[in-house]
Amino acid sequence: MIVAAVLLLTGCVLRLGYNTLDFWIPYYVSDYVSLNSSQEKSFESDLDLALAEHREKELPKIHRLISELQQDLKQPLSFNQIRGYHFKFTAIGQESATIFVPTFSRMLRSLDQTQRQQFNQKIADDIEKIRQERAVLTTKQKITKRSQALQKTAKDWLGSLTNKQRTLLTELAGYQVEMEPTFFSIRENFLTDWKALMAQPQSAAFQQELKRTVHDLLAFENPTAEQELEFYLNRRFDVMRRLNHSLSDDQRQHMQALLTDLRKDIAALIYQ
Template identity: 35%
Template sequence: MARSRFRYGLIGGLLLILTGCTTELAYNTLPFWIHYYIDDIVNLRPEQSRQVKVDLDKIQQWHRTHELPAIAERLGLIATHSTERHTMAQLRDHQEAVKARIHATLQAFVPATARLLDSFDDQQAQALTQWMEDEIQKATERRAKRSQDEQFAYQRDDLEEDTEEWIGSAARHQQPLFAEMAEYQQAAMPTFRQVRERLVSRLFAIIKNRQSIDTEAALSEWVDDVVAWRAGPETETEMAIYRSRRLDWLLRLDRSLDEDQRSQLVDNLIEWQTRLNEMNR
C-alpha cells in the first residue's frame, strides 16, 4: 500500500484513487483484503460480513466501469500536455480533476460505510475507535523520533523519490526544488496537524453518535472536507498559501525538465493509461 501522505501531486493523486495499489492483481483483490482487515478489526457478524462483501463488490464494479476510464483519460491528457511545458491553467485544471476523481471514489464508499457503522454494536464501535487511536499514536511516535532536520531530509528525499519514479534521475539543478518544497511542507505542518486532528475528531464523533444522527449525511460532509482538507475558517488562509506555493512549485518543476525527463514522463503516463484501460476490460 502507498505511504500515508498529507499531500498529493497530479499523477500521484490519480493513482491514489486506486487505493494505493500499483498492480492489477492488487486492484482485483481489493474487496477481499478490505473485508479481511475490517473483519480483523471489528469481528464482523455473519450478516454484516455478507453485506460488506456485496457492497465492496458493487463499489469495485462501479469504480472499474466509471472511474478507471476517467482516470485513464486524464492521464492521457496530462501526457499530451507534458510533451511541452504546462501552463498554470493546465496544471490547475489537472489538480481540480484529480480532486474530483478522489472525491467521487471516497463518496462511493459513503453509503456502505454508513450502513456498516449503523449496524455496529458498542463493542465493534469501540474496537474500531481503538484501532484508529492506536494507528494515529504509532504514526505520531514515528514522527517524534525524527529531529526537525531529519524530518526535513525525509520529506525532501520523499519528494525526489516520487518525482524520479516518473521522470528518471533528477538533475543537480533540480535538487533545490525538492528542498524548497520540503520547507513549505515543514512550515505548513502545524496547519496540517490542526486540520487532521479536527477531521479525526469529527470521525470519532460520527462513530460514537451513529445511532442518533444521519450517519450517511455526516460521512458525506466529512468526505467533502477531507478532500478539500478543510477544518474551519481559521485554517483557510494558511492552506490557501500552501496550495498556491505547491502549484507554483509544480509549474517550476515542470519547466525544469530536460528532453529525456519529459520523454520518460510521457512514456510512463501512456503506459499507465494503457494499463488502466486494460483493467477496465
C-alpha cells in the first residue's frame, strides 16, 4: 500500500507503541510458538539489539520519506507518483524486516520439531480461518465489508468522505474481492515455502531463505501470479490517483496535519 509503513505507526500512539515493541513482539510470537526460558532470554536479548539498530538506521529513512510525501501531496499526485510511493514504502518495509531477520533466524533455528510443527500449524490455521470467514459471504457482502474497512481508514486520514470518494473506495473493494482467489493462492504458496524452510533449519542458506520469504510476503510477490498482481496494482494505483485528485483543501490539510504529527513522533523516537 502507498502508506503501508506509515499506517503501521499512526499518530500519538507511535511513541508508546514503538517503545514497547520489546514486549509486544515476544507477546505475538508466543501466540505462534511456546518458547522455553532459554529461548525466550536469547530471543529477547537479540530483539533489543535489532530494535536499537532499527531505531538508528530505519526510522530516519521513514522520516525522510514522509517528508518527501508531504511535499508531493501539496499537489495532486500522478499515477507514477502513487506507484512510486507504493514501492518506496514497500522497500522500507523490506529493509526494516532485514534487520530483524537474524534475530528471528536464530530463534527459529533453536526450535525443536514439536515447536516447528506448532508454528507451522498456527500459520495454516490463520489462513484457514480467513478462508472460512470469507466462504460464508456473498460477493456483494464481501465488497460491502471491504469497502467499509477502506472507508474507515480513509476517514481517519481525511476527516470526512464525499459520496464520490466512497464510490471510488467501493470500486477498489471490488477489485480486491475479485483478486481473492489469487491472494489465497499467494498465502498457500507462502505456507508451502515456509514449511520447506522450517524443515531444514540448520541449512547454511536458512537465514538468506528466510529473508527472501519475508521480503516476498511483504511485497505480496509471487512469480506464478505476477501478471495478475501487476494488473491489480495498476487498477489500484488508478483508483488512488482519482481519489487523491478528488480531495478538498480541508481534506489535504487534515492529512498533512496527521503526517506532520507522525513525522514529529518519529523524530522524537530517533533522538530520545
